[in-house]
Amino acid sequence: MDDKGAQLREGAERLALTLTESGMQRTTARVMTALLFSQQETMTAADLCEELKISSGAVSGAVKQLIPTGMIERVPAPGSRRDHYRFRDHAWATLMGNQNTLLDSMWNAAAEGIKAAGKESVAGRRLDEMQDFYGFMQREMAALIDKWREGYDAGMR
Incomplete structure (x- = not known):
């Protein structure tokens, strides 16, 4: 070698x-x-x-x-x-895109908890923050990956 x-x-x-x-x-x-x-x-x-x-x-x-x-x-x-x-080409973007499944699962778990506990309960307030966070991450992650792909494919690094 x-x-x-x-x-x-x-x-x-x-x-x-x-x-x-x-x-x-x-x-x-x-x-x-x-x-x-x-x-x-x-x-x-x-x-x-x-x-x-x-x-x-x-x-x-x-x-x-x-x-x-x-x-x-x-x-x-x-x-x-x-x-x-x-x-694979774009493997990192694919991996991060796959994280959206996890983000979605976390958002859904928070939604179920809020439904069971009530939004104004102690648990409901914590779960509301969790749901808000994972909803934000879902939206931002998809947009970031798309932005990166566009820039990478255009040769802008």
Whole structure:
């Protein structure tokens, strides 16, 4: 591995450690960052096993967790029988957009609580603040993601 490759691998491992400390499973974080920092367009499970020194089962488990998040995707590779994976374009915006489901769930939980407790009760006042906060976040998050995409696609950074 050349110096640039070693630096990329070190950066990937540092980010994986940060993600692990934030609650992501270690192997999942390492697979994600390997694809993010890779100089290759795609990697196979065997490539990931070799690079990360982990089992094919570990790679398979990580891929199964990452694909539904929108961070990575399985892509066709003409002439290859193996699955190929890559870090998705706009993955970060997709991930944040997926957070809207969580924001919606939190807003709905607050609404249910307000309905049960009454808006003027002690719990109702706390739940009203929660509902207001998550409603605000839903509106702002969608607008921010759209604004970022427009600017990024227009080359304005």
